[in-house]
């Protein structure tokens with residue numbers, strides 16, 4: 001067994017170090033050349049076959065060494081093993097070149113990997129033969145590093161460009177440029193996938209996925225992203241709708257370009273004040289940070305996570321006051337702006353859209369009452 005393990009570790013280590021050497025001088029954004037891609041593919045296949053062999057060996061050991069008819073954690077391991085074998089086989093044989101679908105290997109391995117990790121946790125506690133399991137669980141654990149940027153994507157719902165680190169336990173480091181993208185189903189964030197390939201223009205893809213969620217003028221989250229965030233933010237939450245007062249007359253007096261600068265200025269103030277609030281009152285463990293977005297035209301929105309109405313009103317007052325205090329300097333002129341804000345707390349079982357409607361009603365009330373003020377929804 002020791003000999004087998006040492007042989008395996010040696011072989012995989014060699015393949016892995018080769019892989020690291022292939023990729024080391026690669027361009028961190030555009031990926032690697034065609035020649036390197038071919039080399040990489042051969043290495044991946046070699047590695048995949050090695051992994052498949054070890055995993056298959058583990059299954060056989062399972063059947064031989066464990067009492068027959070065991071369900072529970074061994075069943076979990078076997079299901080995981082089967083999934084992993086499928087993923088490996090798919091990655092190793094179905095794709096002739098590295099392309100986007102091939103890059104989804106990360107996600108394909110991720111699912112059975114989770115099953116494996118659950119299996120390890122259970123195995124460590126109960127099984128005298130846990131080490132047998134660990135021998136064939138080590139390769140998938142090495143791949144665990146592949147999914148390390150995934151939690152960020154899953155939490156934020158944003159695409160990330162990140163080096164994907166391979167080879168945790170062999171000792172050889174490898175940082176391959178990759179794009180981790182959110183995977184949505186019917187508007188719901190259900191997972192994340194890693195894409196890496198010389199054919200995929202990572203910069204373009206990143207730009208494209210970013211354009212789907214960010215307003216180009218203010219660089220705040222756009223309405224689409226805010227809608228998504230609203231679905232994911234846990235209750236309690238409050239919504240602040242912020243509208244610039246007499247914005248049309250700013251446009252009419254100073255021109256559209258100055259109007260754009262005013263929008264950017266207000267966006268900066270919101271971002272800064274809300275971030276500061278995050279730092280002073282850190283959001284709950286595992287929860288979402290407050291989110292600031294452009295709701296449309298001259299209207300902005302803040303989703304205040306884990307915040308009840310009094311806290312949200314205090315935040316709104318701070319925002320209003322800061323906008324009022326700061327002037328927008330544009331070439332030869334300075335413009336002063338104010339905002340009106342409507343605030344509503346999401347009631348238990350209330351749809352987020354209904355909360356936004358109440359915040360909107362409060363905003364109209366603030367406008368009717370003279371502007372440059374905060375109103376809370378009933």
Ligand SMILES: Nc1nc2c(ncn2[C@@H]2O[C@H](COP(=O)(O)OP(=O)(O)OP(=O)(O)O)[C@@H](O)[C@H]2O)c(=O)[nH]1
Pocket residue numbers: 217243244245246247248249251255256257258259260263296297298367371
């Ligand atoms: N510069 C610029 N103007 C925009 C943009 N989007 C919307 N607007 C303008 O924002 C103005 C909104 O005007 P109104 O809805 O009448 O509101 P207001 O003048 O702010 O008045 P109150 O909200 O009642 O205080 C319109 O003139 C739009 O053309 C943008 O991206 N840039």
